[in-house]
Amino acid sequence: ETGVTQSPTHLIKTRGQQVTLRCSSQSGHNTVSWYQQALGQGPQFIFQYYREEENGRGNFPPRFSGLQFPNYSSELNVNALELDDSALYLCASSLVAGVHEQYFGPGTRLTVT
Amino acid sequence: GDSVTQMEGPVTLSEEAFLTINCTYTATGYPSLFWYVQYPGEGLQLLLKATKADDKGSNKGFEATYRKETTSFHLEKGSVQVSDSAVYFCALTDTNAGKSTFGDGTTLTVKP
Secondary structure, eight states: OOOOEEEOSEEEEOTTOOEEEEEEOOTTOOEEEEEEEOTTSOOEEEEEEETTEEEEEOSOOTTEEEEEOTTSOEEEEEOSOOGGGOEEEEEEEESSSSSSOOEEOOOEEEEEO | OOEEEEOOSOEEEETTOOEEEOEEEEOSSOOEEEEEEEOTTSOEEEEEEEOSTTOEEEETTEEEEOBTTTTBOOEEESSOOGGGOEEEEEEEEETTTTEEEEOOOEEEEEEO
């Protein structure tokens, strides 16, 4: 059974640029959620996708957008990067949306300079 | 909106000591509650869960009971080991909104 994978591991971008982060769900999982984790804080929910549709969204501006593909892999896109976007971005997959536990990937460390 | 408050750390205990990490929440509706653990150099992983009031989640000697009347989900372990040193996160999931809310984490260090 393949776990959740994310790419790239690390990324450095300049303020104003755009970035795309990628996530492959655990086998058989049709739901993926994205989180932003600042240093010393808990993960903050960005959004969730279930069967290619956005299923819930946290308090993030529209420049944070996502996609889920038919194979349930996912992308997180961030436009017009700001310094405060520097964080660890976590992807988590679950068997179905709702109460089921989430399986987290190792994260992508984004640094905006 | 939903929120989760964990006791502030760091927490330092001697091996075989009793552990309690407090977690309280506010939520509309009936969330599911979780504890996740992050060991040094590793990703977040589920430790235990409870999906309705009075449910008790347990795993690896850790326990937590979903207390609706006190909106709490405190994590306990009777005898901690050095290998339990990690960051512990309390979280809730609003199943209707498809949204999860995490606390800020509590760092536990267990000394031999």
